[in-house]
Amino acid sequence: MRPTVNDIAREAGVSLATVDRVLNTRPGVREKTIRAVNDAILKLGYVRDLTAANLARSRNYRMAVVLPDTESQFVQSLAAELADAGSVAAAARMDLRLHRFPAEDPHALAALLTSLPGRGYSGVALMAPETPILRDAIRGLRAKGLPVVALVSDLPNTGRDHFIGTDNRAAGRTAGVLMGRFLGPAPAQVLVLGQSLLARDMIERRRGFDEVMLRDFPGLEVLPSLETHGSGQTLRQVVAELLANAPGVRGVYAMGDGQRALTQVIDEMGLSEKLVVVCHELTPHVRQALEAGEITAVITQNLGHLARSTLRVLRAKADNLPLDAGQEQIRIEIVLRENLPALPDSDPYPLAEPADSAA
Amino acid sequence: MRPTVNDIAREAGVSLATVDRVLNTRPGVREKTIRAVNDAILKLGYVRDLTAANLARSRNYRMAVVLPDTESQFVQSLAAELADAGSVAAAARMDLRLHRFPAEDPHALAALLTSLPGRGYSGVALMAPETPILRDAIRGLRAKGLPVVALVSDLPNTGRDHFIGTDNRAAGRTAGVLMGRFLGPAPAQVLVLGQSLLARDMIERRRGFDEVMLRDFPGLEVLPSLETHGSGQTLRQVVAELLANAPGVRGVYAMGDGQRALTQVIDEMGLSEKLVVVCHELTPHVRQALEAGEITAVITQNLGHLARSTLRVLRAKADNLPLDAGQEQIRIEIVLRENLPALPDSDPYPLAEPADSAA
DNA sequence: GGCGAAATGAGGGACGTACCTCAAAAACGC
């Protein structure tokens, strides 16, 4: 049998109350007694039973996740994964609430954030571009004791408690090596597309990409970023025109959104398998394009992992516990057609089916 | 407040006992009543509190992990990750026991497995090559109600309950694309090394590799596998000789172990950065070789994830619960120098430090 | 309508920990 607090008490020759005081670092215990208890713990190999502890604490974790209301497949997938992870974690006293804010309205976002304390939350995860207003709002949250975690895109100057996502500079570098090595030694031009509301990420990716291209592939000419904010319509036109008039372009690096418009152009111009196309984020559409050969390689992050990590980190921060760095690190994944992970058969929402749970 | 079983009982107009019977699929409840309870559950959004349930069940999970006693860095790392995950999971009533067996002795392995039941285990995870004796031993375990999970290398004909690891054929294909695209259009020869106790994995990787090479890179000549069972010494000699006499060899695909010997040869012959070298498993040594340019790309699996997945799967199987396919899928990761994950500062074994846990 | 069987209710004791109170004992300062 596993040792319990009672065993510790007996072993240390103290009462249960004292063991409890030591375990929960409550005041009023002599140094010497603390040592005796810790010795007993070590000797018996006691490990606090978290299931019992959490039950006794009857602690609930209501967490807010704040995402832009973009209709992009990436944000959609992320929201879905978070909802999924949340429904699983509900069994462990988690209560995840998704909030959306108008993507281009930092004031609305700040207002939303300010409204969060006093609604029973014990943590906030947030995906948003960094602005001065946001910075203040986050400081406000943290001043009220709410841990704030940055999602996907870091908010380094806001004092956020943690960042969950990949290193975008390294992701850009990775895109660079793939582009360079896949294109081979022959001289060529590379088109870079950047369209996103997360300007910081684009800049970092671009920096990483250029770093590698300049150092390792001097034969390749990287064109200036095409920043086509706005509709896929615009992007489609601009890219089509450019590809038609620049025969030297043999590679395309899509740093941000708009993969759908891009692959459409590639398909229409019959350039499938002829260009080296590297983009980010394995959304359903990108997946399809990868299989069809319109995209060569994808730099991505595992959204399921990211979602589960978010919950774990929020919880750890709420309890002021340390993190398992290895587990929470979001890897930069490279996906080719050949290592495309099989799509798990998405069961039609297996939420509460208590009758099945013991079947 | 979260709804509890009492709330369900009140809402459904039945007693607590009946709710309990429905929740745990115990007999003796009318169809109509079951429906009433389920309706109440749905209406109130009840989610069974797992922490309380596990406590009440006072279920303990003693699991056996069986690994070959190889001194290879891969098995070492795997063992370390498992031990780590185990020590974390101890807080959730898990008790992981590592066992080793003489790598080349299937009889010893079978004897070990046969001794497991009756020692309080409720599950077994196993990394071993498939043999007829092993097949029988596994059947025996399962007949006694012990779920068996294959680790790293699948045991498809043994009736194991689950396989935790990557698809080796797809991994081979991935290695193939990288090799082909990195080498470029110029004709070249590719050396393939296979040395391992897990013959099945080698065969599958080779098959995937050839598949891609034949289909997509006809200009590349893939040499027959060099199967150098035994010491790194032998491998070093054979490879050194081959590389010296075959100037057409521009790529090396190392399917199995022995990366240390290989990189040593490459380093000694001054071939760093000159060959395209693709291998498997990101062990500490491979990591170093990748940084040094002796290895170009690594196909790997996240051992931390694999270890945690093992525990989750064992537990789910022990409780006869369904798995989250998405979470348990082990991805085929591609690691280049540029996306090498940062080494988490390996704290010197942060085991039981109860005094800190609430700090 | 009465019988046996099936379904339901009422209640309680676990599981291991957290957290509270109040009294008793020990240590401390002078």
Added chain:
DNA sequence: GCGTTTTTGAGGTACGTCCCTCATTTCGCC
């Protein structure tokens, strides 16, 4: 050695679920 403060003990309740027993009610059937 006194009084005061600090430390410790004893005991209890609570958390939400599981699982058990025994009585009681309801149902199906002839």
